[in-house]
Amino acid sequence: MLLKEVKNIFHAELDAIYGKDEVNSFFYLLIEHYFELERFVLALQPNLNIEKEQETILFKALSELKLHKPIQHITGIAYFMDLDFAVNEHVLIPRPETEELVRWVLDDVKEVKHSLNILDMGTGSGCIPISLDKNLLDAKVYALDVSPQALVVAEENNRTLGANVTFVKADMLSLHSKTAAKELDQKFDIIISNPPYVRELEKAEMQNNVIDHEPSLALFVPDKDPLKFYKAVVNFASEHLNKNGCLYLEINQYLGEETKQILQQSNFKTIDLRPDMFGNDRMIKGIRK
Structure with missing residues (x-):
């Protein structure tokens, strides 16, 4: 033919x-x-x-x-930060908006002379920490996820792409419990997270290839408490960031001001809310006091 x-x-x-x-x-x-x-x-x-x-x-x-199966699931590959990441139904497909978040971090640390201690919370495919590790050769990068299946994918990408990220199974909603991993009991210079943030009421705006084929665990939050993951991340970061350490978050475009308030009410200063390439509020950065 x-x-x-x-x-x-x-x-x-x-x-x-x-x-x-x-x-x-x-x-x-x-x-x-x-x-x-x-x-x-x-x-x-x-x-x-x-x-x-x-x-x-x-x-x-x-x-x-x-x-409506995503093309990335058909090929098993998603392109992110000039790297080919393995993906499947257990992890979110990396988005261009998340690249913008990673590039924000990289731009901010261009002039930093010392090695950095970095944590990614809710890592999925590992695209965020692996990209940071590949670009910041002296950094020590950690990443956590609650899903064992997601961590299998992340570890595969870590090996395939020649990165040196330390992955930890942990639930960001219960990091203060006695079962929290010892790798997380330290201070970090940077904490970054793209946690679940899509409200159930926003499902109607989403395409079938996302709803039917990507993990709900990594996407959706209850309408009555849509910022619960952000509260947990900010709470952890306020205790585990070094002074003047930075917290970077990808956010729900409709909840930018509400997310900003969580940082303002915690131990953060110089809070910067940024739009993505489409003009939607998508990223926020706070500096620990």
């Missing part, structure tokens, strides 16, 4: 769901991932034939896309 014919079938089946440009992106990503074919291959070889086995792979992906 001609590759261009498969591409036409992708558009016929998927354009109504995703739009032409997104389907183009899916198609070229798949042929690059599975067959190492560059996206300009059809311009150079318009009558390129593919093998039956290759057809099977592409049509399987097509069927999964029709069911």
Whole structure:
């Protein structure tokens, strides 16, 4: 079968769901991932034939896309901070907004001369701490998550990407209990977190590929207490950050001021609320007094 014919079938089946440009992106990503074919291959070889086995792979992906399965789950890879992270249904797919949070940290520490002690709370795939570890060679980076399945993915990424993050199984809502890991009983220069923050009432705004295929544990919070994870993170950070240490949070765009108030009422100063690339309140930084 001609590759261009498969591409036409992708558009016929998927354009109504995703739009032409997104389907183009899916198609070229798949042929690059599975067959190492560059996206300009059809311009150079318009009558390129593919093998039956290759057809099977592409049509399987097509069927999964029709069911709103994320392309990152089909390939098993998500691109973040110039690195390829393994992902599956047990971890959130890294978002561009989270890259902005990581780059904020990296920009802030450019002039720091001493090694940094860093903790990521609610790590998922490990994309945040691994990216920091790869960019801050002298840093000691720790990360926690409550999900054993997520930590398996994070540890795999740690090995594959040649990072040296220490991962800890811990629940950020009960870090003050006697069962809290000893690795967390220390002072940090930076604490960073992208905790669950989507309220149940906001589900209607979300796409099916997120609701049906990404872990609810990492996404949703109850409407009656949507900032419970932020309260826990701020409480922990107020005790475990060094003086003038920094707390960085990704936040719910609708709860920027409310999140800011949590830091103001705790042991933090110079609180900075920032928008993401789309103009939504998405990140907040506080400096420990």
